[in-house]
Amino acid sequence: MKYGIFSDVHGNHVALKAVLDFYRKNGVENFVCCGDIVGYGPQPLECAETLRGLKNLVTVMGNHDAAMIGKMELKWFNANAAWAIDFARTQLTGQAMDYIAGLPERAETEHFTAVHGSPRKPLTEYLLSEGQFLDNTKNWSVSPCFIGHSHMPLYFREGEAGVPETDFLKPAVKVFVTGKNMFNPGSVGQPRDGDTRASCGIYDSDKKYFELYRVFYDVGAVQKMMAALKMPAILAERLSFGF
Ligand SMILES: [Fe+2]
Ligand SMILES: [Fe+2]
Incomplete structure (x- = not known):
């Protein structure tokens, strides 16, 4: 099955629409989202x-998402991020808010595990090193584990003799699952x-590989919306540079 x-x-x-269009064109009908649906951008309700x-x-x-529903304090966010979380609170309807509030911190199926940050600290850990990958090993079982949060398209895996390996995921390069693997698809x-x-990925649970893809979207259209909403300028500007 392709996810x-x-x-x-x-x-x-x-x-998001560009990514879902890409999936539709490629016959992908099952999906995993590793969190941070709201924040930073101009259309949290639509997302x-x-x-x-x-x-x-x-x-x-x-x-x-956790901060928007009051599960985390805003003091952990910089001023621009906090602005966008407050903005999202004004945008979401009751139903949409209930949807976000009902999301679990961890999901596990027969094919994969999913968390936002890391298995041991789902809401807060930026998993960026082999050491962190090893330290998290006992906190999850079904491989691969999909993660997000750092916005970096990376993979981690158990290498030869237990020496962990990590590298950036490159577009259209298949990375096969061997032992315990984590994949971060980057940020939409x-x-x-x-x-x-x-940034997004496709995981084939039959052939056991993950493949990264990059999808063009109209950055300028999003920046215009952000300007009209008087969102902090840096949040729009960074989209032009991908940082
Ligand atoms: Fe994020
Ligand atoms: Fe995050």
Whole structure:
């Protein structure tokens, strides 16, 4: 079965639509979202409603989602991020808010595990090193584990003799699952690896590989919406650079 794996949509509905269109064109009908549906972007309601209506979707909660519903304090966020979380609170309807509030911090199926940050600290850990990957080993069982939060398209896996390996995921390069693996598909709505295109992946649970893709979307259209809403300028500007 093919799964569309994506994360960190962050209120960027134009990018989310482009990614879902990409999946549709490639016959992908099952999905995993690793959290941070809201925050940073201009259309948090549209993103929540699109995902609420998407069939065959497994979603977990991100730290921005948790802050929006009052599960995390805003003091953990910088001023611009906090602004966007407050903005999202004004946008979401009761139903959309209930949807976000009902998301689990961890999901596990026969084919995969999914969390936002890491298995041991689902809402807060930025998993970026082999050491962190090893330290998390006992906190999850079904491989692969899909993660988000850092906005970096990375994989981690148990290598030869227990020496862990990590590297950036490159577009259209298959990475096969061997032992315990983690995959971060990067960010749909606010890429931070210098590539402005939306980042997402496909996982084939029969052939056991993960493949990254980058999808063009209309960055300028999103920036215009953000300017009209008088959102902090840096949140719009960074989309032009992918940082
Ligand atoms: Fe995020
Ligand atoms: Fe996050």
